[in-house]
Amino acid sequence: MSGTAKSRMARRQFVAGTTALAGGAVAATVPPSIESARADFPWANREAYLNTATEHPLRRQTTERIEQYLHALTHGPDSEREKFENGRLMTEVKERFARLINATAGEIGFAPSTQTAENIVVEGLDIAASGGNVVTNDLHYGGSLHMYRLRQKAGLDVRIVPHRDYQMDMRDLEKAVNKKTKLIAIALVSNVNGYVHEVKAISDLAHAHGAYLYCDVIQTAGAVPIDVKAMGIDFLACSAYKWLMGGRFGYLYVREDLQGGALKPKLFGGRSTAKGGGQYEISTVSHIGCVCQHEALEYILGLGIENIRAHARPLTAKLYKELAAAGYPCITPKGTESPIISFRLKDAVETKARLKKAGVVATASGDKNGGYMRVSVSVFNNAQDVDRLVAALG
Numbered sequence: 447m448s449g450t451a452k453s454r455m456a457r458r459q460f461v462a463g464t465t466a467l468a469g470g471a472v473a474a475t476v477p478p479s480i481e482s483a484r485a486d487f488p489w490a491n492r493e494a495y496l497n498t499a500t501e502h503p504l505r506r507q508t509t510e511r512i513e514q515y516l517h518a519l520t521h522g523p524d525s526e527r528e529k530f531e532n533g534r535l536m537t538e539v540k541e542r543f544a545r546l547i548n549a550t551a552g553e554i555g556f557a558p559s560t561q562t563a564e565n566i567v568v569e570g571l572d573i574a575a576s577g578g579n580v581v582t583n584d585l586h587y588g589g590s591l592h593m594y595r596l597r598q599k600a601g602l603d604v605r606i607v608p609h610r611d612y613q614m615d616m617r618d619l620e621k622a623v624n625k626k627t628k629l630i631a632i633a634l635v636s637n638v639n640g641y642v643h644e645v646k647a648i649s650d651l652a653h654a655h656g657a658y659l660y661c662d663v664i665q666t667a668g669a670v671p672i673d674v675k676a677m678g679i680d681f682l683a684c685s686a687y688k689w690l691m692g693g694r695f696g697y698l699y700v701r702e703d704l705q706g707g708a709l710k711p712k713l714f715g716g717r718s719t720a721k722g723g724g725q726y727e728i729s730t731v732s733h734i735g736c737v738c739q740h741e742a743l744e745y746i747l748g749l750g751i752e753n754i755r756a757h758a759r760p761l762t763a764k765l766y767k768e769l770a771a772a773g774y775p776c777i778t779p780k781g782t783e784s785p786i787i788s789f790r791l792k793d794a795v796e797t798k799a800r801l802k803k804a805g806v807v808a809t810a811s812g813d814k815n816g817g818y819m820r821v822s823v824s825v826f827n828n829a830q831d832v833d834r835l836v837a838a839l840g
């Protein structure tokens with residue numbers, strides 16, 4: 447089915463859903479569509495914003511909800527505040543995130559950030575105490591690798607497997623894993639180049655050795671389909687400020703049968719009495735994050751992840767073709783199913799200056815002797831954004 451046909455079908459389902467909810471009344475909400483997405487993101491009309499892998503712009507409607515919440519916090523009355531700070535809203539946010547990854551709301555806890563959640567997983571498994579090891583790779587997030595190196599210095603057996611040509615070779619991973627492996631930790635979609643790991647093969651490898659799989663999905667959630675059951679993911683975490691479209695807080699998924707037992711809570715507070723994924727939360731959560739995510743997740747689920755993927759595909763293919771022709775070697779494997787694509791640069795300083803001059807936002811890192819550029823797309827991007835980037839660098 448084409449992206450447009452899927453989009454039409456999602457809209458029909460959305461309208462059918464809202465009609466049923468309203469008991470037969472005509473749905474007042476305009477169903478979300480990729481075609482109208484650009485108009486919802488004012489930033490997209492100001493610059494060619496190709497940097498969602500760093501941070502997603504806020505949707506106008508999300509900002510309006512946050513402003514309403516801030517107004518209630520500023521002016522009261524208490525009944526207005528309660529419309530935003532309540533258990534129902536928080537539960538709905540968890541339900542929506544759970545739907546996105548094919549989990550249950552009881553398997554989701556709020557987390558202040560991805561890296562905090564990864565630390566909760568590593569601590570909670572008692573890896574060092576049991577003489578176990580952790581296997582990860584150098585396509586994982588730099589901050590997480592720093593955390594593992596510090597733990598390595600403190601005595602934990604950490605194995606960081608190097609990539610081959612910016613992909614993970616399963617044979618290299620297999621060599622690093624043994625009976626003492628307790629955890630394999632990966633970024634499902636790598637922030638380096640958008641590489642999508644062979645997640646089912648990796649979870650099979652982990653489980654065959656009695657280990658667990660942790661996935662950092664900050665570059666995946668909202669952009670690429672995730673099914674924790676089919677993929678065999680035991681723990682997963684992300685913040686919401688990339689393809690989940692805002693809210694500087696996040697989620698920790700813990701497979702139901704691992705909660706409290708295999709993964710022990712190690713930090714305690716008022717939320718420690720909570721059941722399910724909530725037992726790892728410790729403190730009260732970010733209400734502003736919840737308000738933001740409540741709106742954003744409804745929008746994302748309304749659009750449909752497959753439609754979001756279908757929209758990104760021709761844009762990354764165009765980038766692949768046109769930047770390669772302009773002399774920028776791509777370090778993302780051809781046909782990668784993610785909205786991130788990275789290129790080698792001869793001079794990162796010059797590239798940064800050119801992008802800035804042309805009003806194009808992408809990540810260029812390195813110095814005048816070389817570096818790399820990461821380009822990422824979301825629902826508001828179009829072919830003209832890509833043209834603008836190619837013209838700036840050509």
Ligand SMILES: Cc1ncc(COP(=O)(O)O)c(C=O)c1O
Nearest residue numbers: 559560561587633637662664685
């Ligand atoms: C793969 C990956 N993991 C983690 C992070 C940091 O996430 P957080 O700020 O939620 O800890 C980033 C930030 O860009 C990232 O790309």
